[in-house]
Each structure stands twice: as structure tokens, then as C-alpha cells.
Amino acid sequence: MDLQKFTQLSETEWRVEAFDGMRVPGVIFGTEELIRQMDQKVFEQLINVACLPGIVKAAYAMPDAHWGYGFPIGGVAAFDPDRGGVVSAGGVGFDISCGVRSLRTGLRVEDVQSVKARLADVLFRRIPAGVGSRGRLRLDRFDVDAMLCGGAQWAVERGYGVKQDLERIEERGCMKGAKPMAVSDHAKNRQRDEMGTLGSGNHYLEVQSVAKVFDVEAASALGIQEGEVVISIHCGSRGLGHQIGTEFLKEMVVAAADSDIDLPDRELACAPIHSEIGERYLGAMRAAINCALANRQILTHLLRQAMQEVFPGAELTLIYDVSHNTCKVEEHPVNGRSMRLYVHRKGATRAFGPGHPDLPDALRATGQPVLIGGTMGTASYILIGTKESEKHSFSSSCHGAGRQMSRHQALKNWQGRQVVDDLAKRGILVRSPSYRGVAEEAPGAYKDVSAVVDAADRAELSRKVARLEPLITIKG
């Protein structure tokens, strides 16, 4: 990306003042090296977001930003409903509430090493993953509506997990304001047999070692130590979320003209928050958030069952569960006064700092865990929200490594079988229904997650707590 139009405010903050149709400035967080590597399309998309009605303060891009559709992936924008602010289906994306959940296992790395291959096979057998996979749970239409209202709370009531899990999930596992009536029959139908499935693409379940702790106090508050084993799940709202995204994107594109919204890019399809479509989308999108939370809760249940097969008596407890494709109503200070804003995070993680009232009691002094998924050959990270990120980015941080290469190019560069063999030599076992899928997700197709996380840390968006390294990856 060309940095000519930017003013460097600090080592990791770059700002472009509003020009042409922009209503607010654009801000990118990252080192010069990371930003220069970004596609020029990230700049164009950031500028387009800054043109949307009712946007407040600035359009932001996180250090892992890359070319998305409408919003850059790694984009954050907040809108004021009382000044014509919009909600954007494109600004949330297709995989509504895609996110990461990490669990402690109470096991040490040496406990897993001796049974690693067997554990990999058991997990691959028990966790439905990949194209065409089906969950074991079938929901009738009444169950679907209950699930869409209740999220992970619904799943726990159905026996998938324990009440303590809910304390460690954003919104305590249940997004309020969900409207199952706003979700089409097509979307519900698409989810009919997809509850408790991982999906494909960059979604995974990974057994990880806590390779390094950077902040002992915060790690202790999260209950993790070096040498321990944690397990992370990355997936979202599956077919239901994809269908809601698809349907509202079209509806908002067609209706934008009626609301006098001049879309700089059709993918930015949006509607006034105070409009029939806007309110209907919010109800459907919140239902999809609950679907994602329920899905990760059911997968957690399947994971616990699998672990019992290999480690009888093992107890898996949640570190936290974050969603990184959402629009949520939050209070943020703007020009000295608190405002109720609709914060879009597209490939960005909420990162509330210490003391935030929405955090559970056990984490209020520490801040919100920020779970960053890396690649199957490098690392993932646990960070913690900072007070400073409130003023920098509406309490938001990065969400992953971010791709640096198209799937097309990755397929030219790597053979899936070779990737699996190379990782096995390094002690990382990969199980996947598709070698081609593995090649497309090869570690080299992603940016250096450590550079991204370091930039987020230096920019005070969130603070590094621990580095996790893969032992077993189940790829969809």
C-alpha cells in the first residue's frame, strides 16, 4: 500500500485526513512494513467505509487488515443511530459471529505427546469438519427458533456444556435482541443439519501448547502456564449466517437508493439503523450470533467427549469465546461524552480493557481476552484488552494473521500432502478431509502472525499474554 496520503502519528498509527466524500478520517494501525505489504484495495475500502452516513470519529483498519469485500477484513467502524447512522450487512460479512474459543485442558504437553496420533484421530472422527459434513443434532422449527434466541445458553440448557461456560462467552452466551422471525426459511433450512459442525476454509480445531507466557499476572488470571495444553476452536454461524448475509446484502443494495444512500461500493450495502430493513437485519444478525455461539458450544461438548476417550477425567474449562464478525451496540466516549454506537467489527476482535462493566467478575480486573488465530504451522496468541484501545479503536484489536496470498497462488506454491508431511516432521499433526484445502491454508499463505500481534501490542490495541503453538490441527 502506498503511504503517501498518510500522516504517521506514532510507530504504529497512520492517519489519512478526510477528502472527497469521506465524512471522517481513516486510521490504520501497524508497522510501516506491515502496512506497505497490504493491498492497495485496503486503502480504497477504508476510504469507502469513511464515506458511510453517520460514521463516528474514524474508519479503522487493524494490523492484520487485508482486502475484503466492502469493508477491509480487519475493519472497524462505529455509527450513530441518531445522526443517520447505518448498519451494514457487508460490514459484518457472510460468516456472522465467526470467532475463536479457547479452553484449558489441565494437561501438560508431555501428557499429549505420547498419545498425539491417537488423539488426532479421535478428534477427527468426532468433530464434523469439511464440505458436506453433517452434525448429529437435528432441530425442528421450534428448536431452531429457541436456539436463535438462546445461543450458548440454549445449548447448555440442552446439556451441551455447563453453566460456568457461559461466564466466559461474550454476552454471557446469549445475544439479546435476536428475532428469529427476521430469519428466512432458507437460512433456517441451510442450518438444519449444520449444528455442531466446524465448516471449512480457515476454520479449525487445534490442540496447542502454551509455548511462551509474556505476562505472568494476566496468564495467571486466565489460568494458563507455560508447558500446558489448550484447545482452540475457530468457526462461525455456518450456513444460517451465510444465508442471512447473502439475503440482506441484496435487499440493502436494492433499498439503498430509497434511503438516499449513495454506495461507493455495492458490497457496502447498508440501511439506516432507524429503518425497517435496518432493524430487521439487526434482529436476524443477532440470531446468527446466537447460532454461532450455540455451534461453538456444541463443538465444545463434542470435544469434551473426545477428550474423555483419550484422557478419562480430563476437565476442559473455557478461557474465553470471542466473535470477530459482528455489529454490536456499545457505549463509547466521543468528544468527552458517552455515546451509544453501533460498532461494526469485520475481522476484528472486541478488546474491552480492565474495569469494563460487561466483563465477567473474574476478568474485570484483567480485561477481555483477545484470541488470535494463526496458522497450523506458526502460532496463535492470547492477548488482553487495554484501557488505551478505547480511545484508539473503540476497544478493538486484530483477529488473526491475515492472508498475504490468494488461495489461487497458494495452490500453485504448495501441495497439500507435502504441507502435511512437512508439518508432521515438525511434530504438528494435521487431519483434514482435503489435501487441496490444506494447500490453500498453507502457513506461508498468511502474514507473520507474530508481527501482526507485536504491532497490536505496540499500538496498545491489546497486550500480549501468551503464545500458543500447534500440536494437532483438525482442518475443515
Place this chain on the structure above:
Amino acid sequence: MNHWAHFPHEADVGIRGVGDSKQEAFEQAAMALTAVVTDQQRIAPLEEVTITCSAPDDELLLVDWLNALIYEMATRKMLFARFEVHLSGRDLTAKAWGEKVDVARHEPAVEPKGACYTELVVRQNPTGAWIAQCVVDV
């Protein structure tokens, strides 16, 4: 002249159909969509599915067509290898032939989540060839 291609997008994948007519470009775009998931040669056209959709313009119609296919792939757990598209104004009627996903044989790489408006183009080149393309979120 009819063919399909993928073009690069940083996070996802671009699909392009090229045809002597708009219909054929739409058919080729569907072939490109299937190729995101697997090699079409591995799919047997055993089962026929009928798809209809309509949209206010050609570009929105392309996205609708691809999203209708994605819906059928997701709910029927099918992959499609052959397509026949008929366009009448803003209405599309199509038949798609394929079979149920067989993970061992198809080795499906990734499931398409939805067709996007990014890089969305439906137009006729000065040479007469029709192009139908967009980015698909996977």
C-alpha cells in the same frame, strides 16, 4: 470460446465465466464456482436440480444465480458439474446436474459461503465475448 477461470483475491477467490452469449457466461461462472470446491471432472451429473431467480439487473442476477447454486449445494450436500441457463429479461431459469458429495472421491477443498458484489462484472467485450465474474467468500 466458452471457458472459465479463477482470478486472485487476497482472502477469497474470484470466479469468471466467459461465453459466446450471456447465458453461456453464466454457465461458465457456475463451472468456476464448482472448481472452487473440487475438480469438476470428478463429479458425475446424475441428479437434476431446477433453479429460478430474478433480479433488477444483470450483475445482481449473476450473484443471485450463484447464491442459489450455493444454497442448493449446501442444503442438498451436492456438487454440480453441468449447467444449462436460460435468461428472459431479468429472470433466470436453469438446470444443474450433479451428485451428492463423496468426500473420499471429491476431496472438497472449501465450501463457498456466498457470492459477493466485489469485482462484480457482467458485460460484453468489444470482441463479442460475454464476461460474468465476481468474488466468492469461502
